[in-house]
Amino acid sequence: xxxxxxxxxxxxxxxxxxxxxxxxxxxxxxxxxxxxxxxxxxxxxxxxxxxxxxxxxxxxxxxxxxxxxxxxxxxxxxxxxxxxxxxxxxxxxxxxxxxxxxxxxxxxxxxxxxxxxxxxxxxxxxxxxxxxxxxxxxxxxxxxxxxxxxxxxxxxxxxxxxxxxxxxxxxxxxxxxxxxxxxxxxxxxxxxxxxxxxxxxxxxxxxxxxxxxxxxxxxxxxxxxxxxxxxxxxxxxxxxxxxxxxxxxxxx
Numbered sequence: 323x324x325x326x327x328x329x330x331x332x333x334x335x336x337x338x339x340x341x342x343x344x345x346x347x348x349x350x351x352x353x354x355x356x357x358x359x360x361x362x363x364x365x366x367x368x369x370x371x372x373x374x375x376x377x378x379x380x381x382x383x384x385x386x387x388x389x390x391x392x393x394x395x396x397x398x399x400x401x402x403x404x405x406x407x408x409x410x411x412x413x414x415x416x417x418x419x420x421x422x423x424x425x426x427x428x429x430x431x432x433x434x435x436x437x438x439x440x441x442x443x444x445x446x447x448x449x450x451x452x453x454x455x456x457x458x459x460x461x462x463x464x465x466x467x468x469x470x471x472x473x474x475x476x477x478x479x480x481x482x483x484x485x486x487x488x489x490x491x492x493x494x495x496x497x498x499x500x501x502x503x504x505x506x507x508x509x510x511x512x513x514x515x516x517x518x519x520x521x522x523x524x525x526x527x528x529x530x531x532x533x534x535x536x537x538x539x540x541x542x543x544x545x546x547x548x549x550x551x552x553x554x555x556x557x558x559x560x561x562x563x564x565x566x567x568x569x570x571x572x573x574x
Contacts (some may be wrong), residue, residue, distance in 0.1 A: 323409035334387035336373050341564035347373040349543040360515045361522045362531040365540035380404045398574045409437050413482030417494035419474045421466045428462040431481045472503035492523040508533040509556035
């Protein structure tokens with residue numbers, strides 16, 4: 323690809339101790355993720371894909387090898403340094419949404435900005451802008467219990483975007499959603515990539531991986547396949563908020 327690598331793993335291994343028994347969760351893995359890619363990581367339970375995502379998200383450090391994030395070697399950073407990198411460069415989306423239940427949508431989206439030197443009005447402005455980007459401007463004051471599963475996930479995506487990260491890491495982002503809503507979420511992720519974002523997602527579902535431009539399969543801690551493909555366009559239902567958002571922004 324012509325674009326630069328934004329995530330680079332160089333011969334990375336990760337070993338955990340289970341009691342006194344070492345378990346190699348990731349073995350001599352080298353991988354480049356380029357700016358503007360939508361990459362799906364697939365693998366069965368215990369394959370090492372969650373370990374890989376934790377390393378990419380700076381939630382863990384490799385036992386061996388190097389990890390470069392946007393050109394920075396984060397492999398040996400301290401916990402406080404990793405926390406700053408996570409907050410500035412990475413947006414996270416989870417299967418279970420991870421929204422605070424007694425907090426409004428806009429307040430949930432503001433959360434990553436609390437660790438930055440921003441005034442409350444600027445935090446609110448950015449959060450409202452992020453909600454508008456995912457088609458939920460009119461739901462800003464609603465609590466998670468007042469939102470559908472798809473709307474909650476879109477709030478989570480807005481929260482991931484509010485800090486203007488370089489990369490969005492999505493761990494089974496459609497795992498709790500029906501098929502129609504899953505397409506809406508994947509349409510948003512494809513739109514982000516169209517806008518220049520880099521998105522890496524973990525999924526068990528081949529139907530979801532079909533929306534990605536590249537699929538990496540992990541087995542026994544190793545990359546066993548790395549395939550580029552023409553992504554299936556995710557076309558949400560025209561009456562959905564996402565469909566309206568995409569139409570308004572000119573996205574396919």
